Amino acid sequence: MTKSTSTRPYGSWISPITADLIVAETVSFGGVWVDGDDVYWSELRPAEGGRNAIVRRTARGDVQDLLPVPFSARTRVNEYGGGAVAIANGVVYFTHDSDQRVYRLEPGSMPTPITPADARRYADLIVDRMRGRVLAVCEDHRAAGEPMQSIVAIDTAGAEAPRTFASGHDFYAAPRLSADGRQVAFFAWDHPNMPWDGTALYLADCGDDGSIGDARRVAGGPDESICQPAFAPDGRLYFVSDRSGWWNLYRHGDDGIEALLPLSVEFGAPHWVFGLARYGFHSSRLIVCSYNDRGSWRLGTLDVQTRQWRMLSTPYTDISYVQANEERTVFIAAGPTTLPEIVACELATDRFDVIHRSAVVSIDPGFLSTPRAIEYDTSGGERAHAFFYAPRNRDTVAPSSERPPLLVFIHGGPTSATTSALNLKIQYWTSRGFAVLDVNYRGSTGFGRAYRRRLDDAWGIVDVDDCVFGARYLVAQGEVDGARLAIRGGSAGGFTTLCALAFHQEFKAGAVYYGVSDLETLAHDTHKFESRYLDRLIGPYPAEQARYRERSPLHHAERIACPVIFFQGLEDRVVPPSQTDRLVQALRERGVPVAYVGFPGEQHGFRIAQNVKRTLETELYFYGRVFGFETDADKSVADPFV
Numbered sequence: 001m002t003k004s005t006s007t008r009p010y011g012s013w014i015s016p017i018t019a020d021l022i023v024a025e026t027v028s029f030g031g032v033w034v035d036g037d038d039v040y041w042s043e044l045r046p047a048e049g050g051r052n053a054i055v056r057r058t059a060r061g062d063v064q065d066l067l068p069v070p071f072s073a074r075t076r077v078n079e080y081g082g083g084a085v086a087i088a089n090g091v092v093y094f095t096h097d098s099d100q101r102v103y104r105l106e107p108g109s110m111p112t113p114i115t116p117a118d119a120r121r122y123a124d125l126i127v128d129r130m131r132g133r134v135l136a137v138c139e140d141h142r143a144a145g146e147p148m149q150s151i152v153a154i155d156t157a158g159a160e161a162p163r164t165f166a167s168g169h170d171f172y173a174a175p176r177l178s179a180d181g182r183q184v185a186f187f188a189w190d191h192p193n194m195p196w197d198g199t200a201l202y203l204a205d206c207g208d209d210g211s212i213g214d215a216r217r218v219a220g221g222p223d224e225s226i227c228q229p230a231f232a233p234d235g236r237l238y239f240v241s242d243r244s245g246w247w248n249l250y251r252h253g254d255d256g257i258e259a260l261l262p263l264s265v266e267f268g269a270p271h272w273v274f275g276l277a278r279y280g281f282h283s284s285r286l287i288v289c290s291y292n293d294r295g296s297w298r299l300g301t302l303d304v305q306t307r308q309w310r311m312l313s314t315p316y317t318d319i320s321y322v323q324a325n326e327e328r329t330v331f332i333a334a335g336p337t338t339l340p341e342i343v344a345c346e347l348a349t350d351r352f353d354v355i356h357r358s359a360v361v362s363i364d365p366g367f368l369s370t371p372r373a374i375e376y377d378t379s380g381g382e383r384a385h386a387f388f389y390a391p392r393n394r395d396t397v398a399p400s401s402e403r404p405p406l407l408v409f410i411h412g413g414p415t416s417a418t419t420s421a422l423n424l425k426i427q428y429w430t431s432r433g434f435a436v437l438d439v440n441y442r443g444s445t446g447f448g449r450a451y452r453r454r455l456d457d458a459w460g461i462v463d464v465d466d467c468v469f470g471a472r473y474l475v476a477q478g479e480v481d482g483a484r485l486a487i488r489g490g491s492a493g494g495f496t497t498l499c500a501l502a503f504h505q506e507f508k509a510g511a512v513y514y515g516v517s518d519l520e521t522l523a524h525d526t527h528k529f530e531s532r533y534l535d536r537l538i539g540p541y542p543a544e545q546a547r548y549r550e551r552s553p554l555h556h557a558e559r560i561a562c563p564v565i566f567f568q569g570l571e572d573r574v575v576p577p578s579q580t581d582r583l584v585q586a587l588r589e590r591g592v593p594v595a596y597v598g599f600p601g602e603q604h605g606f607r608i609a610q611n612v613k614r615t616l617e618t619e620l621y622f623y624g625r626v627f628g629f630e631t632d633a634d635k636s637v638a639d640p641f642v
Contacts, residue, residue, distance in 0.1 A: 010404040010433035012629045013396040017431050019616040022424045023609040026359040029332045034323045035087040050607025072097040077123035077139045078529040082273025086125035114158030124274040130181040131210045132156050137172045146528045151175050165212035178231040185229040192532035195271035198222035227268045234284035240268035242449045266292040270415045280324030288329050290319035292446040318421035334421035366394025369430035371420040376473040384466035389436040403481035409438040410489030410496045417444045435480045441466035459537035460499045460551040498553035501560045509626045510564045514575045517583040518554040557586035563593035565622045569602030595640030
């Protein structure tokens with residue numbers, strides 16, 4: 001302890017990592033693309049009301065915004081979107097958020113729509129340069145009932161109506177063209193599967209006139225998850241499959257399916273959004289890959305002729321949107337002390353150059369907590385995984401007799417994962433004297449298919465157990481204060497949070513962001529993409545109606561006794577506000593301390609800067625009230641309990 005170090009109770013430390021810094025000085029990257037000598041990317045900007053901008057960096061290093069206000073490149077296909085941008089020869093094609101039409105943006109011009117003004121949405125755009133068209137997944141909302149999906153061809157001049165060339169499945173993704181334009185691949189799946197359960201990979205021939213021949217299934221099925229199809233420069237089709245129990249790389253050829261690199265790591269990720277790319281082709285012979293090894297993403301190269309595998313040393317633990325060609329390899333990356341940045345890699349020298357950073361702010365390492373990967377025993381004699389962050393603030397220590405309060409973070413999905421990459425929304429807490437446990441509970445991805453499938457029929461049980469057992473483990477290790485345990489999560493993580501509060505007694509407070517409280521309502525009143533998700537997580541409805549009610553926190557509100565704060569987007573279609581409204585009312589009727597903050601204009605996940613700021617500061621104020629310490633939000637936040 002230095003002369004300038006002060007002693008303050010955990011939770012009350014003063015931190016430079018403020019809510020204003022998080023929302024005003026940072027952006028989120030939504031993808032990266034290479035076109036000739038130029039690199040493009042999309043940015044979600046909270047300070048611009050959640051607008052998605054498109055940015056170009058030229059070979060000379062000039063950086064320029066391309067998308068004029070108020071245009072925003074965002075698709076709502078499957079509600080989660082992704083794949084809203086495609087670029088060829090300097091021309092940008094994108095789906096505009098407000099009307100979901102596809103637009104063409106030429107240099108020096110305003111965007112021009114090339115799809116009709118109707119109730120169709122478009123995602124996973126890819127340019128067919130030979131035929132002057134864009135291939136895309138189309139989600140058609142023009143008729144009543146569930147929207148229909150297909151793959152369509154869009155005339156780049158907008159002179160013709162989009163033409164359908166693949167339909168009949170419930171869902172489609174990833175139309176990809178061979179370099180010579182002679183073949184197209186895509187994958188599809190049907191209810192009740194989600195794409196990480198079972199998908200089929202299709203291959204079809206393309207005629208000179210643009211016609212698409214009959215698509216033939218070449219891999220996959222109801223019990224094999226296929227993702228990320230891509231053609232090498234020599235025309236051979238590659239893809240990722242979990243047929244071995246892990247998402248590994250495969251190649252389709254005349255002799256069938258060939259496994260390229262059988263490893264107990266994952267070269268894929270769950271298809272929550274379109275446009276994911278975890279590998280790219282430096283040449284027909286050399287593939288650049290990112291892969292997940294027990295929660296940390298790494299980078300490597302594979303020579304497909306010699307099968308030589310080389311791991312590259314990087315400072316990053318989260319690597320995505322890999323784009324590669326003979327000239328360059330570009331990707332989005334972040335590490336334990338590095339916020340997301342656009343990175344170019346020179347494979348010949350293993351040199352990494354940062355093209356653009358998501359934040360201009362520099363944070364003193366003395367305020368950053370370094371994550372520690374931990375494993376611990378959980379229910380059923382199994383093991384669970386998490387990242388633990390101890391409190392850290394260079395200017396402050398706590399009284400020696402005190403242990404820090406713990407926040408258990410639960411990722412969404414639930415079929416998703418957390419990584420150890422720098423997350424300012426975690427450091428916001430640790431720099432104020434909280435410990436954080438960021439849990440990759442059973443059901444998370446990155447640990448193989450068997451670990452992912454442990455959530456089958458067990459959502460609300462094994463995920464909750466892993467959070468509870470993780471908190472108990474840290475208490476037993478003397479790392480945290482067992483009397484000040486809190487749990488927080490959004491969406492599916494909000495459901496796990498509520499189940500932990502209803503069915504266990506470890507936690508003394510909870511924060512729920514647009515969380516599921518009633519599984520029956522979710523089964524009836526959600527969008528098409530997730531409308532059968534619960535068949536596997538809970539059981540078929542209505543056959544298992546009793547189980548739905550048994551697992552729903554709303555029906556056990558009388559068992560929730562600790563204070564809870566709710567944050568809800570009032571235009572959320574994934575978890576409608578009615579779910580939160582009903583549970584809040586039930587808790588208030590019982591006299592449980594409950595706070596409810598609703599946000600007009602927000603959907604599933606908060607995108608507007610002032611709202612993100614308010615959630616952080618209000619949640620901090622909430623814990624101060626519950627655990628009895630002063631916070632730096634006390635004077636600036638309206639009391640949410642009023």
